[in-house]
Amino acid sequence: MRVFLATGEASGDMLGAALAHAIRDLVPQAVFGGIGGERMAAAGIALTARTTGWGAMGPLEAARTIPAVLGTWLRHVVWFRRSPWDLIVLIDFGAVHVRVAKTLRWIGYRRPILYLLPPGVFIDIEGQARAVARNAIPLTAFAHQRDFYRSLGLEIAYFGHPLGSLVEAREPRPRAPRDGGTVAVLPGSRRAELEHHLPILLRACRIVRERRPAAAFVVSAADAEADATIRRHLALVPLEGVRIVRGSRAALDGADAAWIASGTAVLEAALREVPCVALYVVSPAQVAIGRRMYSGRFITLPNILLDREVVPELLQDDATPPRLATALEVLLEDPSDQLRGERAVRATLGEPDALQKCAAFAVAAARI
DSSP states (O other), X not given: OEEEEEOSSHHHHHHHHHHHHHHHHHOTTOEEEEEEXXXXXXXXXXXXXXXXXXXXXXXXXXXHHHHHXXXXXXXXXXXHHHSOOSEEEEESOHXXXXXXXXXXXXXXXXXXXXXXXXXXXXXXXXXXXXXXXXXXXXXXXXXXXXXXXXXXXXXXXEOBOTHHHHOOOOOOOOOOOTTOOEEEEEOOSSHHHHHHHHHHHHHHHHHHHHHOTTXXXXXXXXXXXXXHHHHHHHHHSOOSSEEEEESHHHHHTTOSEEEEESSXXXXXXXXXXXXXXXXXXXXXXXXXXXXXXXXXXXXXXXXXXXXXXXXXXXXXXXXXXXXXXXXXXXXXXXXXXXXXXXXXHHGGGBOTTHHHHHHHHHHHHHTO
């Protein structure tokens, strides 16, 4: 069985690696190729392209990155037409993958295409849903997206969110000491996220250090490029007691609280039961576009799933170093309310074996 998995960002890289492991448990002789990053490579997936620098913040930045990404995909599309795989799995990255699925079908590709995490987590768009269902087999991680597709008479598979299978709650931690605590800093994986968030977060670290002299900070780097960017920013804002680790889990596991750029990592923190504050900052032009596209109350997944604020969201002008520091210190002093909310998040994600069921579904699709 030959399976090709493709993503465009760090969260998809994590899911791609996990799905490959789960498929291999069912079909030990399976062969994997893919487009991804460090985690997929470490999972034994033979990468034909790396996704470093592919992630973009909003349509304006995507307009600058998509041409190069689509160029890479064009070469793959031609290759797939000549040498089909048993299954292509597209993971998230809707700005590109919907077009990829359409193009593959347009050139006559007939083998199964599975779309894991199709676009529509925040905004249900009928035309987009129909395009996905027409060109691929949709597999969602969210019950509301399942219900939307079915309301349109479209087929879609749903077993729950694979993160529920991958991320376990930590052992309860004692409350952080009043003069210290370990703070995880997850500034995001995209290049623009790092440039927007790191200066703010490092100044927030300095404020917390002034109030809590024994505080320690652990910064998550998604890959080698992010690691270099973080080190460059640290050189501009000298701060003792900072460690850089690779990946969200390494940062979260020993943390008393965290600052996290809104995205999948906030959901991961909630499942691991790490108290956190979410932030997100984009350019004013991106804000204007975003407000036209999305009018929901929340942007972080735990809050969306529960339809109430569990994780504080500090966005745009509210994401100042003093406000970030104060919101974090509230959690360091008493995280109990947020922890109760985080425990409720897991119940919204479906069955705990969602990853294994997704893998079994993918294997069945490959055998069509």
